[in-house]
Amino acid sequence: MKGWRPPAPFLLLLPAILVLAAVVIIPLILSLYSSFTPFRLTQPASLFTLIGFRNYVRILTDIEFWTAFGRTVLLLTVALNVEMLLGLGLAMLVEKATRGQRLLRTIMMFPMMFSPILVGFQFKFMFNDNIGLVNNALQSLGLTDQAIPWLIDGSLAFFAILVAEVWSSTSVFAILILAGLLAMPKEPIEAARVDGCTPWQTFRYVTWPFIMPFAYIAMTIRSLDVARAYDIVKIMTDGGPAKRTELLWTLISRTAYADARMGLANAMAYVAILLSILFTVYFFRKLSAARTQIAAEW
Amino acid sequence: MATVSLEKLVKRYGSLDVVHGIDLEVADREFIALVGPSGCGKSTTLRMIAGLEPVSAGNIKIGGRVINDLPPRARNLAMVFQSYALYPHMTVRENMGFSLKIAGQKPEDIAPQVDEAARTLDLTHLLDRRPSQLSGGQRQRVAMGRAIVRNPDVFLFDEPLSNLDAKLRTQMRVEIKKLHAKVQSTVIYVTHDQVEAMTLADRIVIMRDGYIEQVGTPEDVFQRPNSKFVAGFIGSPPMNLKDADIADGQVVFANGDRLPLPARFRDRVTAGQKVTFGLRPDDLYPAGHGIHSGEDADVHRQDLRVILTEPLGNETLVFSDYAGAEWVGRMLNPRRLAPGEALSFCFDLSQAHLFDRESGRTLRG
Ligand SMILES: Nc1ncnc2c1ncn2[C@@H]1O[C@H](COP(=O)(O)OP(=O)(O)OP(=O)(O)O)[C@@H](O)[C@H]1O
Numbered sequence: 001m002k003g004w005r006p007p008a009p010f011l012l013l014l015p016a017i018l019v020l021a022a023v024v025i026i027p028l029i030l031s032l033y034s035s036f037t038p039f040r041l042t043q044p045a046s047l048f049t050l051i052g053f054r055n056y057v058r059i060l061t062d063i064e065f066w067t068a069f070g071r072t073v074l075l076l077t078v079a080l081n082v083e084m085l086l087g088l089g090l091a092m093l094v095e096k097a098t099r100g101q102r103l104l105r106t107i108m109m110f111p112m113m114f115s116p117i118l119v120g121f122q123f124k125f126m127f128n129d130n131i132g133l134v135n136n137a138l139q140s141l142g143l144t145d146q147a148i149p150w151l152i153d154g155s156l157a158f159f160a161i162l163v164a165e166v167w168s169s170t171s172v173f174a175i176l177i178l179a180g181l182l183a184m185p186k187e188p189i190e191a192a193r194v195d196g197c198t199p200w201q202t203f204r205y206v207t208w209p210f211i212m213p214f215a216y217i218a219m220t221i222r223s224l225d226v227a228r229a230y231d232i233v234k235i236m237t238d239g240g241p242a243k244r245t246e247l248l249w250t251l252i253s254r255t256a257y258a259d260a261r262m263g264l265a266n267a268m269a270y271v272a273i274l275l276s277i278l279f280t281v282y283f284f285r286k287l288s289a290a291r292t293q294i295a296a297e298w
Numbered sequence: 299m300a301t302v303s304l305e306k307l308v309k310r311y312g313s314l315d316v317v318h319g320i321d322l323e324v325a326d327r328e329f330i331a332l333v334g335p336s337g338c339g340k341s342t343t344l345r346m347i348a349g350l351e352p353v354s355a356g357n358i359k360i361g362g363r364v365i366n367d368l369p370p371r372a373r374n375l376a377m378v379f380q381s382y383a384l385y386p387h388m389t390v391r392e393n394m395g396f397s398l399k400i401a402g403q404k405p406e407d408i409a410p411q412v413d414e415a416a417r418t419l420d421l422t423h424l425l426d427r428r429p430s431q432l433s434g435g436q437r438q439r440v441a442m443g444r445a446i447v448r449n450p451d452v453f454l455f456d457e458p459l460s461n462l463d464a465k466l467r468t469q470m471r472v473e474i475k476k477l478h479a480k481v482q483s484t485v486i487y488v489t490h491d492q493v494e495a496m497t498l499a500d501r502i503v504i505m506r507d508g509y510i511e512q513v514g515t516p517e518d519v520f521q522r523p524n525s526k527f528v529a530g531f532i533g534s535p536p537m538n539l540k541d542a543d544i545a546d547g548q549v550v551f552a553n554g555d556r557l558p559l560p561a562r563f564r565d566r567v568t569a570g571q572k573v574t575f576g577l578r579p580d581d582l583y584p585a586g587h588g589i590h591s592g593e594d595a596d597v598h599r600q601d602l603r604v605i606l607t608e609p610l611g612n613e614t615l616v617f618s619d620y621a622g623a624e625w626v627g628r629m630l631n632p633r634r635l636a637p638g639e640a641l642s643f644c645f646d647l648s649q650a651h652l653f654d655r656e657s658g659r660t661l662r663g
Pocket residue numbers: 311314316334335336337338339340341342343380
């Protein structure tokens with residue numbers, strides 16, 4: 001009798017499994033493990049000292065971490081809502097366009113084509129207090145004669161980052177909501193008009209329930225960014241000045257690479273991911289509920 | 299007062315005219331049935347009245363007031379859409395109560411009205427379902443319910459019973475009739491079903507290719523069709539319509555077969571005139587199996603061979619060969635007939651029609 005041979009499907013998938021293991025699974029396990037150690041890049045041996053939950057306990061009481069955490073949640077909450085509203089408005093305008101709709105749709109997607117790094121650089125330039133477009137425009141229009149320190153003042157910098165975020169991601173909402181509007185049957189809207197609805201009521205009671213799932217899809221996609229809001233901030237302010245725009249990921253990368261405290265940084269990262277997962281699950285729940293409500297067939 | 303007037307009403311899509319300046323006066327509380335072949339512009343006309351399609355030219359008046367540019371909500375009418383147009387995210391209950399909710403009624407006032415409508419439409423057990431969980435006929439009844447909970451000036455129905463089975467359709471027809479008697483609204487009712495049109499309507503409007511062919515009471519359009527088109531459209535099975543010439547005071551068919559010229563057309567045609575001869579199946583029957591309404595002298599007897607029969611129970615449709623074409627007759631108190639059997643048929647010429655072959659208009663005075 002021959003010895004045991006692994007089944008063919010397993011053998012065929014083995015290369016893929018190996019690659020995945022090497023680039024995803026092993027780093028994942030390793031980073032999770034290291035979050036339970038005082039691992040410092042400068043002291044490799046520290047990787048083998050287990051300290052239990054001490055990193056996590058430390059995070060729980062770390063005011064700096066919670067400030068960054070709060071700021072991240074705030075940024076995303078505001079950004080998501082603004083993007084949602086702007087995206088909805090854009091989508092409804094484009095849907096009304098009788099000519100050139102294709103072109104408008106393409107243009108609408110432009111911001112998605114830029115790397116966030118580039119977006120960061122663009123807005124960093126635009127909000128520059130000396131040579132930036134924004135100040136230049138404000139001064140030319142005579143609205144102010146001062147150089148507004150957009151990227152230096154804490155709340156102004158937060159606002160500038162918000163603008164960049166919104167600019168780069170509104171199209172996610174716009175595209176998905178537009179898809180919803182285009183897929184929507186027109187008869188219920190007509191029925192609503194005959195039933196006595198004003199345009200606002202038609203939107204509120206008929207259009208909105210129908211496109212809500214599409215908005216939630218966009219929310220779900222964007223909520224993944226809770227754990228990713230990094231590139232734009234990194235370029236525009238790098239969490240500065242003096243940590244006034246520190247977000248979770250700028251803090252984590254600073255902890256990991258500048259301070260070289262990899263174990264602590266990994267622990268922070270896991271907390272951040274947990275947050276992101278919570279957001280995603282929340283919107284996914286909403287999405288399923290909204291889908292059943294309109295009896296969607298997908 | 300909800301009179302509805304259409305004045306030279308035109309609908310144009312780009313350069314394509316689909317409604318060609320129609321005129322129609324609908325009296326207050328009148329029940330008008332709009333019939334016509336598919337694509338003749340019935341839904342378009344209804345949608346213009348509802349305010350869902352802009353009017354290209356002409357006027358629509360409700361209660362004497364021009365409402366061309368009024369939004370639908372300001373017209374106070376209820377519509378049942380051909381495609382139902384239910385709100386997919388609302389339950390049947392919410393669908394039916396929606397217009398009342400928008401009108402600002404309180405939930406406790408809405409509930410009894412919805413329940414009442416649901417009872418009428420036999421929907422009570424479905425009130426908590428969503429449209430996607432309903433059959434086509436059930437959806438159609440919800441669409442109906444959405445309209446009848448309201449108390450509008452004008453009801454617009456676009457084939458509201460087209461997806462119901464025969465029994466339910468009969469039942470609903472009665473309900474619509476009762477509803478109309480009760481609510482005192484003007485009704486414009488599009489249908490493909492002649493029985494519906496004949497039984498429900500005060501007047502029937504027959505449309506064709508965006509024109510109104512004839513407006514009249516059910517008896518009018520059935521007994522006195524103005525054109526070949528109306529004659530062929532109203533009545534089931536349709537009227538026998540055969541081309542013929544007038545010669546020697548007789549109707550002469552292409553193959554030389556002849557029928558006497560019906561008395562009422564004697565002064566209205568000239569020799570050599572090209573006509574279309576029309577006779578309803580009811581007026582073509584095997585001797586002893588029909589009712590003739592005119593004088594005995596008006597009944598022409600002719601032996602014909604039976605080609606085919608369609609027994610319907612209380613009557614049988616008999617297809618036979620005459621003048622080189624197929625004619626359908628109706629046999630009351632039927633007996634079994636064998637194909638090929640020869641029978642003496644009665645042509646009740648007092649009920650015959652003659653139309654001008656070219657224009658299709660009736661030659662009756
Ligand atoms: N949006 C449109 N653009 C161009 N033509 C249209 C449009 N809507 C309808 N039509 C045309 O107008 C004509 C009338 O359509 P309508 O829907 O009124 O017909 P109908 O009498 O209701 O037919 P049915 O009995 O099949 O419902 C049709 O020939 C149709 O092709």
